[in-house]
Amino acid sequence: MDPILETIDKALAVKGLSDAAASKLAVGHPSLIKNLRMPRQGEKRYNLPALMKLAGVLDLEFYFGPPRETGDVSQPPAADPEEFANIPLHEASLAAGAGAANGAEPVVDYLSFRRDWLRRIGTAPASAVLARVSGDSMEPTIWAGDMVLVDRSKTVVPVRTSSSKKGRSAIYAVLDDGHARVKRIERPSEDQILLLSDNPDYTPEFANPKTLSIIGKVMWWGHTNRD
Numbered sequence: 001m002d003p004i005l006e007t008i009d010k011a012l013a014v015k016g017l018s019d020a021a022a023s024k025l026a027v028g029h030p031s032l033i034k035n036l037r038m039p040r041q042g043e044k045r046y047n048l049p050a051l052m053k054l055a056g057v058l059d060l061e062f063y064f065g066p067p068r069e070t071g072d073v074s075q076p077p078a079a080d081p082e083e084f085a086n087i088p089l090h091e092a093s094l095a096a097g098a099g100a101a102n103g104a105e106p107v108v109d110y111l112s113f114r115r116d117w118l119r120r121i122g123t124a125p126a127s128a129v130l131a132r133v134s135g136d137s138m139e140p141t142i143w144a145g146d147m148v149l150v151d152r153s154k155t156v157v158p159v160r161t162s163s164s165k166k167g168r169s170a171i172y173a174v175l176d177d178g179h180a181r182v183k184r185i186e187r188p189s190e191d192q193i194l195l196l197s198d199n200p201d202y203t204p205e206f207a208n209p210k211t212l213s214i215i216g217k218v219m220w221w222g223h224t225n226r227d
Contacts (some may be wrong), residue, residue: 004046005036011058026054079112085125086110087149092131094148094173094182113149121219127153129216131173133182137197138171147222148173148182154217157187169196173215176207182218 012022019037020030027050036046055062079086088107111130118125133146142148150173157172169184176195184196186204193207 004051007060008033008036008054008058011060015058017058022054022057025057026050083115084112085115085118085128087113087125087128087130089130089147092180093134094131094150094180095133095135111147123149123151123219124153127151127216128219131180133221137199137202138182139199141198142171142182142218142221143223145224147224148218149220150216151219152216155214157185157193157214159187159190161188171218173218174207175213175215177211180215185214 008022012019015022017025019033023032023034024030026032032047032050032054052062054060087110089109089111091106091108113125113128115125118128129150129152130147131150133142133148134144136144157170160169169186171182172185173180173182174185174195175181181195184198186194186196188194191209193209193212195205195207197204
């Protein structure tokens with residue numbers, strides 16, 4: 001069978017169109033594909049402008065040129081929703097510094113994370129959100145422009161006395177008097193909250209428990225290469 005007609009037939013089946021309907025959509029009359037099917041002596045001559053219009057109707061690529069480097073112009077397969085979870089990226093800024101004011105925080109994109117990896121770090125997909133960081137107070141750990149994954153279910157900062165401390169304090173996204181920030185949080189007692197920066201140029205701050213709200217714990221961050 002003619003390879004062009006074979007491709008057209010497969011596309012017609014996918015689109016659910018008849019020869020006449022697809023031809024009319026492409027060139028305004030129902031005989032285009034019928035004429036292509038007519039047996040002819042010698043080399044079959046195609047009307048290239050008409051074929052281009054038909055390709056557009058059938059969602060086919062029309063290409064004429066040198067061989068492609070990859071030989072494959074198909075789109076990569078979509079992520080399997082059973083293996084990957086789409087985590088929303090909000091148009092919100094978490095300030096590594098004095099604080100950022102955010103509004104309604106609309107979702108601007110989604111990033112796919114493996115569900116088994118999220119389980120390993122103890123985060124449910126429904127509790128995870130992504131945001132960008134601004135400011136330099138968390139450098140060299142988190143840089144301005146880096147993306148962080150926040151687990152909104154982890155809003156309780158445990159008390160860590162000097163005898164129970166193991167390793168560095170965890171990083172949290174917080175609302176401090178209405179401004180979004182990202183800091184390490186040290187809680188030496190029930191009524192004391194200390195905000196710590198990784199940048200030595202920033203001194204520790206005592207936060208007011210009445211005006212501080214924990215958005216969630218920062219579980220992951222990704223750097224952008226700026227070289």
